[in-house]
Amino acid sequence: MRVCISCKKTYDRKNLLKITNDHKQGIIFQTGMGRSAYICNSKKCYSDSKIKKKLKKALKISLEPEFIEIFEKEIKSYSDYSN
Ligand SMILES: [Zn+2]
Numbered sequence: 001m002r003v004c005i006s007c008k009k010t011y012d013r014k015n016l017l018k019i020t021n022d023h024k025q026g027i028i029f030q031t032g033m034g035r036s037a038y039i040c041n042s043k044k045c046y047s048d049s050k051i052k053k054k055l056k057k058a059l060k061i062s063l064e065p066e067f068i069e070i071f072e073k074e075i076k077s078y079s080d081y082s083n
Contacts, residue, residue: 002038005054006045016040017078019071021059027067029074035059046075 001010002018017039020032037058039046048054052071056063 004040004042004045005037005058006039006048006051007042009040011038011040013038017046017074019055019059019074021061027059027061027070029070041078043079046079 002013002016003010004016018030018032018036019039020028020034020036022028022032022034025032035058037055039051039055045051052063052068055061055071061067
């Protein structure tokens with residue numbers, strides 16, 4: 001069970017989008033080794049306007065434009081998938 005960084009509820013791993021600050025590859029989604037954060041598949045959470053700030057805090061990363069671009073693409077495909 002993992003905690004969603006937005007609603008703080010616990011979910012099974014398979015119901016969460018995993019974002020990892022991988023030691024070698026940087027920020028990657030669903031795989032990777034390193035500090036990770038999870039977002040549940042509730043629209044309220046993944047489309048939260050504060051979600052990027054929460055991620056930044058959880059992963060201890062800076063919000064580079066490249067990261068935001070990738071993140072928004074991932075969220076879009078994630079939301080398409082859960083619908
Ligand atoms: Zn959530």
